[in-house]
């Protein structure tokens with residue numbers, strides 16, 4: 001999932017085609033995963049076009065009809081425009097890069113079309129197989145998080161937004177990532193080679209269980225590396241593997257890949273200069289970290305820090321930015337650049353060390 005604010009709807013796409021150094025065709029379909037937000041789905045094809053020996057769908061888009069209809073139309077176009085004789089019946093594999101709704105929520109629809117086994121990182125399997133989880137535990141965790149963010153006490157600002165944001169967060173905790181349970185037949189780990197084609201690279205940060213997939217000289221970089229947005233981050237305290245420390249380590253991790261000529265992310269277009277993009281993202285986060293340090297002259301909650309950093313914050317962006325600020329503050333505290341204390345009501349307070 002990426003910040004909706006700066007994104008636009010892409011038209012239901014005619015697929016873009018990449019051919020890897022090994023001759024594998026990778027088709028990118030842009031589907032309206034959310035009403036105003038497009039995500040990429042990939043069809044990976046090996047063998048002769050008239051009789052492919054292997055076909056895989058990477059990610060699924062959203063669950064609502066505009067998304068699934070665009071997915072079907074795009075897949076049809078790959079058959080009619082490019083002559084790829086793929087079909088749902090012969091699909092070899094479905095891979096999920098990470099269990100965010102713009103990538104995984106279409107999975108039950110896809111499961112209705114194909115019996116192809118699903119692969120995802122082993123940490124994602126639980127979310128996909130048991131999307132409803134334990135609702136009471138999730139709500140309790142969210143209430144703790146709401147207090148920690150400083151949304152319950154009277155903030156130093158008179159904007160009265162804490163209650164509204166808390167309500168949005170509670171709503172988010174009630175929403176599940178996908179509407180129905182789907183079996184993950186093949187749990188993946190760092191370094192696995194799936195079906196002799198995808199090298200699995202575990203890239204926690206944006207989401208703890210996120211994977212990138214390498215096919216020959218092409219990298220499917222999921223939401224780890226995107227051409228236009230810095231991926232939204234959650235604090236590690238709220239999700240295993242989330243947070244800025246993991247994110248930056250995962251940037252280092254993929255930067256070491258040799259022989260990758262293009263990266264295709266979970267949103268927007270291809271990144272031929274993917275190493276340059278890694279450096280831009282590091283610079284972006286350095287700027288954001290400096291801004292947090294500047295704003296934390298006195299003990300400040302995440303809620304107040306977020307407003308100090310984003311004075312014209314719109315409610316729709318707020319919960320993503322609260323998470324992002326929390327991830328930045330948590331990272332700075334772990335490095336000793338911020339000191340973290342607790343207010344009586346449980347809110348975390350951060351101040352420059």
Ligand SMILES: [Zn+2]
Nearest residue numbers: 001002102223
């Ligand atoms: Zn996404």
